[in-house]
Amino acid sequence: MFTLYDYLPSGNGYKVRLVLRQLELPFRYIEIDILRGESRSSGFLSRNPNGKIPTLEYAPGAFLSESNAIMYYLAIDSHLMPSDRLHQAQVMQWLFFEQYSHEPYIAVSRFLLTHGELDDEKRAVLMQKKPGGEAALRVMNQHLEDRQYFVAEQYTIADIGLYAYTHVAAEGGFDLAHWPAIQAWLERVARQPLHCRITDQF
Amino acid sequence: MFTLYDYLPSGNGYKVRLVLRQLELPFRYIEIDILRGESRSSGFLSRNPNGKIPTLEYAPGAFLSESNAIMYYLAIDSHLMPSDRLHQAQVMQWLFFEQYSHEPYIAVSRFLLTHGELDDEKRAVLMQKKPGGEAALRVMNQHLEDRQYFVAEQYTIADIGLYAYTHVAAEGGFDLAHWPAIQAWLERVARQPLHCRITDQF
Incomplete structure (x- = not known):
C-alpha cells in the first residue's frame, strides 16, 4: 500500500x-x-x-x-491521462505551467494570507505576486473559453493540477469573478465522480 | 519539419x-x-x-x-527516456525539481548578471536567490555522489534538463568547485554523442 x-x-x-x-x-x-x-x-x-x-x-x-x-x-495508464503522446505532452505543458507560472504566485499568496500575521513585508510580497497570478488566470481563462477541460476534452491530471490552487485562489486575494470560463470549469471538476475537498480527512 | x-x-x-x-x-x-x-x-x-x-x-x-x-x-519513445513508468516518473520528478527549485534561483541569477547594469535592486534580488540556488545544488550533488546520471543510470532528459542551467551556474554567481559530484556529471553529459553547446548556432 x-x-x-x-x-x-x-x-x-x-x-x-x-x-x-x-x-x-x-x-x-x-x-x-x-x-x-x-x-x-x-x-x-x-x-x-x-x-x-x-x-x-x-x-x-x-x-x-x-x-x-x-x-x-x-x-499514466488510467482514465486520468490521455493515451497518445501529443496529448500526454500537452498535459505536461499545463503541469509545468502550473508549477512555474501559477503556483509561485497564487499558492504563495494564499500561504501568506492564511498563515500568521500580515505585516508590511508580507504586503509587499503580495503586491509583487499579484500581476503574475492574474497573468496565469488570464491564460487559463482564455484557454477554457472554448473548452470543457484543459487537454483533449477529457478530465485529466492537468485539470487536477490546476484545480488544486485555482479553486482556493480567493484565499490568496484573487477574485475569480473576473474569469467566468475558469468558474464554469471549476464546477465541472468538482462534479467529477469521487471528488473530495482539500480539507477532507483521511 | x-x-x-x-x-x-x-x-x-x-x-x-x-x-x-x-x-x-x-x-x-x-x-x-x-x-x-x-x-x-x-x-x-x-x-x-x-x-x-x-x-x-x-x-x-x-x-x-x-x-x-x-x-x-x-x-518519450527514444533512448533519452526510460521505458518503464517508475523511471519515467523519476525523470519527471527531476524536471519539476528543475523548474521549481533550481531555475527560479540559478537561471534568474544568471539572467540578472548577464543582462544590463548591476544596480542595488538587482544585488538585493541576487542575495535573495543565493540560498535557494545553493540548496538545489546540494540536493543534486548528494544524489550524484553514487550515481552516473540522475535516473536509472542512463543519460535521459532529466540530465539534459538539469544540465542546461547548471553548466552555466558560474554565470549566475554559483561556484561549482564546492560540488565535485556535479562537476564530474557535467563532464559525462558533455561527452555524450552529438552534444552541442548552448551558444551553437543553427
Whole structure:
C-alpha cells in the first residue's frame, strides 16, 4: 500500500490525494506539519532530500516527490491521462505551467494570507505576486473559453493540477469573478465522480 | 519539419535544441529576441499565450510550450527516456525539481548578471536567490555522489534538463568547485554523442 507524507492545507498534496481517491488506490496518510519544521527534520530529509511534501512512499523505503510527477506515476495508464503522446505532452505543458507560472504566485499568496500575521513585508510580497497570478488566470481563462477541460476534452491530471490552487485562489486575494470560463470549469471538476475537498480527512 | 521559436542564450531553449540534435530531428530555428519584447508581441502570443520561449511548432499552426514538456514529447519513445513508468516518473520528478527549485534561483541569477547594469535592486534580488540556488545544488550533488546520471543510470532528459542551467551556474554567481559530484556529471553529459553547446548556432 502507498504511504503519503503530506500536509492537509497543501494544494500540492491535494492533487495527489484527489488522484489516489479517484483511482481508488488505498493509501496510508502521514501528516507532516511544515509549520513546525517537520519537512526539514533529518527523518523526513532521508525520504525527500529536497524537504518538500507531498512525498509518496510507493514501495517500502522507496520515495517519489514533486506533486505533478507523483500524479504522472499514479495516473499514466488510467482514465486520468490521455493515451497518445501529443496529448500526454500537452498535459505536461499545463503541469509545468502550473508549477512555474501559477503556483509561485497564487499558492504563495494564499500561504501568506492564511498563515500568521500580515505585516508590511508580507504586503509587499503580495503586491509583487499579484500581476503574475492574474497573468496565469488570464491564460487559463482564455484557454477554457472554448473548452470543457484543459487537454483533449477529457478530465485529466492537468485539470487536477490546476484545480488544486485555482479553486482556493480567493484565499490568496484573487477574485475569480473576473474569469467566468475558469468558474464554469471549476464546477465541472468538482462534479467529477469521487471528488473530495482539500480539507477532507483521511 | 519542426519549427523552434527560441532565444539562443536561454537554457530552457538549449534543452530542446540538445534533444532535437541528439535525436537527429531536423528543425527550423526562429530567434525571438526576448530583450526587445518579441515574446510579448501579438504574433508570438498567438503561438504561446503565456509569452515564453521555447515554443515548438510541431505541425503547421500547432504549438507546444514549456521546455520540459517539449522534451517529453520529443523523447518519450527514444533512448533519452526510460521505458518503464517508475523511471519515467523519476525523470519527471527531476524536471519539476528543475523548474521549481533550481531555475527560479540559478537561471534568474544568471539572467540578472548577464543582462544590463548591476544596480542595488538587482544585488538585493541576487542575495535573495543565493540560498535557494545553493540548496538545489546540494540536493543534486548528494544524489550524484553514487550515481552516473540522475535516473536509472542512463543519460535521459532529466540530465539534459538539469544540465542546461547548471553548466552555466558560474554565470549566475554559483561556484561549482564546492560540488565535485556535479562537476564530474557535467563532464559525462558533455561527452555524450552529438552534444552541442548552448551558444551553437543553427
